[in-house]
Amino acid sequence: MNREISLALLLAAWSAPTVVAAEPTRPNILYIMSDDHAAHAISAYGSRVNQTPGIDRLAKEGMRFDRVYATNSICTPSRATILTGKYSHLNGVPVFNRFDGSQPTAAKYLQSAGYYTGMIGKWHLGSDPTGFDYWTILPGQGVYYDPMFIDPGGRRVIKGYVTDIIADLSIEFMRNRPRNKPFFLMCHNKAPHRPWDPDARHAKLYDDRDIPEPPTLRDDYATRTDAAREATMTVARDLNNRDLKIAAPAGLKESALEKWNGTKPESVTVEVNGRKKVLTGDDLLRWKYQRYIKDYLRCIASIDDNVGRLLDFLDKSGLVKNTIVIYTSDQGFFLGDHGWYDKRFMYQESVKMPFLVRWPGTIRPGITQDAIALNVDFAPTFLDLAGLTTPPDIQGRSLVPLMRERRPANWRTSWYYRYYHDPGDHNTRAHYGVGTDVYKLIYFWKKDQWELYDLARDPEELLNVYSDPAYTDTVRTLKEELYRLKKEVGDQDQFADTQPPPGVDGQPPRKLPAGSVNNRHD
Ligand SMILES: [Ca+2]
Numbered sequence: 001m002n003r004e005i006s007l008a009l010l011l012a013a014w015s016a017p018t019v020v021a022a023e024p025t026r027p028n029i030l031y032i033m034s035d036d037h038a039a040h041a042i043s044a045y046g047s048r049v050n051q052t053p054g055i056d057r058l059a060k061e062g063m064r065f066d067r068v069y070a071t072n073s074i075c076t077p078s079r080a081t082i083l084t085g086k087y088s089h090l091n092g093v094p095v096f097n098r099f100d101g102s103q104p105t106a107a108k109y110l111q112s113a114g115y116y117t118g119m120i121g122k123w124h125l126g127s128d129p130t131g132f133d134y135w136t137i138l139p140g141q142g143v144y145y146d147p148m149f150i151d152p153g154g155r156r157v158i159k160g161y162v163t164d165i166i167a168d169l170s171i172e173f174m175r176n177r178p179r180n181k182p183f184f185l186m187c188h189n190k191a192p193h194r195p196w197d198p199d200a201r202h203a204k205l206y207d208d209r210d211i212p213e214p215p216t217l218r219d220d221y222a223t224r225t226d227a228a229r230e231a232t233m234t235v236a237r238d239l240n241n242r243d244l245k246i247a248a249p250a251g252l253k254e255s256a257l258e259k260w261n262g263t264k265p266e267s268v269t270v271e272v273n274g275r276k277k278v279l280t281g282d283d284l285l286r287w288k289y290q291r292y293i294k295d296y297l298r299c300i301a302s303i304d305d306n307v308g309r310l311l312d313f314l315d316k317s318g319l320v321k322n323t324i325v326i327y328t329s330d331q332g333f334f335l336g337d338h339g340w341y342d343k344r345f346m347y348q349e350s351v352k353m354p355f356l357v358r359w360p361g362t363i364r365p366g367i368t369q370d371a372i373a374l375n376v377d378f379a380p381t382f383l384d385l386a387g388l389t390t391p392p393d394i395q396g397r398s399l400v401p402l403m404r405e406r407r408p409a410n411w412r413t414s415w416y417y418r419y420y421h422d423p424g425d426h427n428t429r430a431h432y433g434v435g436t437d438v439y440k441l442i443y444f445w446k447k448d449q450w451e452l453y454d455l456a457r458d459p460e461e462l463l464n465v466y467s468d469p470a471y472t473d474t475v476r477t478l479k480e481e482l483y484r485l486k487k488e489v490g491d492q493d494q495f496a497d498t499q500p501p502p503g504v505d506g507q508p509p510r511k512l513p514a515g516s517v518n519n520r521h522d
Pocket residue numbers: 035036074075330331
């Protein structure tokens with residue numbers, strides 16, 4: 001047998017397998033995150049203020065996590081933590097500073113493991129996304145109407161309402177995905193971030209009713225340290241004309257209009273039964289709360305519709321079976337709670353992130369999970385879902401065992417928080433703290449002031465019992481735990497005194513599209 005024939009026989013024996021674009025067996029991951037969507041504005045979490053049937057589907061068909069917390073409750077730091085699985089002091093983003101995209105992220109790990117990765121919507125990290133096969137992001141905060149998007153090819157304005165557009169682009173991403181790879185898509189809404197501009201479809205929603213006020217709207221901060229009184233994010237005094245959608249006098253332009261928009265009205269004239277009435281004091285607070293909360297909830301109504309659309313697309317396309325869907329928010333929000341809007345503080349409404357996950361065939365439908373989970377856990381969770389091992393420098397832990405209802409015996413029973421943006425927006429004082437099932441201890445380090453809340457007796461965190469002698473032992477134990485955690489997570493006060501310079505919000509375009517006045521980075 002000559003060499004040619006033997007080679008031919010050998011090749012024939014190998015007979016290359018027929019190439020079929022097999023459906024990937026690893027699950028797809030659709031990660032939907034909104035901006036400032038508090039859990040208590042989702043009906044699956046028992047909202048008193050709205051209904052969210054689209055989002056609720058994930059709770060009915062999947063798992064509702066009840067104790068997921070942001071470790072630094074503002075946009076940019078939470079996003080950096082979610083991508084890296086590291087606390088702010090190690091990923092380098094304690095405030096609104098630029099994210100170093102050369103560091104490892106969950107997206108990069110998934111991409112190099114063969115996932116088709118995408119990032120659509122609000123990014124807010126200053127640098128261009130890395131680790132994504134496809135990305136199209138809003139510059140800075142983005143705007144609600146006719147938003148501009150940045151992608152590797154440049155900038156484009158897309159006509160329409162931002163929440164609809166982000167869902168459209170996400171559906172397009174899933175339609176156009178390569179069929180031989182699983183996908184990982186981060187679908188990030190701008191809404192319901194300030195300035196809460198609703199779409200036309202929901203503009204009149206709630207016109208016929210009042211939204212219930214939260215029981216702590218008139219919190220007098222009687223037992224608190226200085227921080228609560230010094231924060232400038234009260235519904236009563238700090239919402240401005242733009243927030244409240246009070247029409248500017250005709251003819252105001254540019255800087256004059258901007259100044260007017262930023263003015264915090266101390267009285268408002270309204271028409272009641274055809275008569276003009278000037279509102280002040282508690283009447284004004286009630287009015288402002290309704291103006292604020294209704295627009296916030298209208299923005300959520302659009303998110304809810306679009307989550308429904310995304311889920312319908314998964315159903316119709318057959319992707320539903322092999323796609324894990326997560327719905328969350330970068331942090332919580334005060335819905336008038338303690339008299340506030342915004343977030344930042346380590347108090348419950350601000351740090352609690354909604355977290356709903358549907359995983360057909362693995363997660364039992366309609367169950368809840370009360371283990372303490374953190375945004376540092378998201379990156380290792382993505383990796384675990386993709387069958388990857390967590391690198392040792394990632395600080396969080398995979399939530400997959402919790403999704404399988406197998407809580408590890410050594411799961412955390414306490415958690416560490418640190419907020420740095422002081423001086424910063426809303427004059428919220430810097431603090432760090434520890435939370436457990438029953439207590440929360442908070443230290444405002446620049447003021448050397450402490451707060452302790454007994455969550456079993458005082459779930460609304462109204463009564464600071466730090467100086468109560470009955471809690472002396474508790475304070476001692478919690479301080480030990482606080483310093484143990486601080487050391488464990490490697491917090492050596494890297495950013496305690498000096499904030500990195502701001503770097504996530506470019507200058508607004510010279511001519512602003514309609515409805516886009518707010519370009520602040522809060
Ligand atoms: Ca946010």
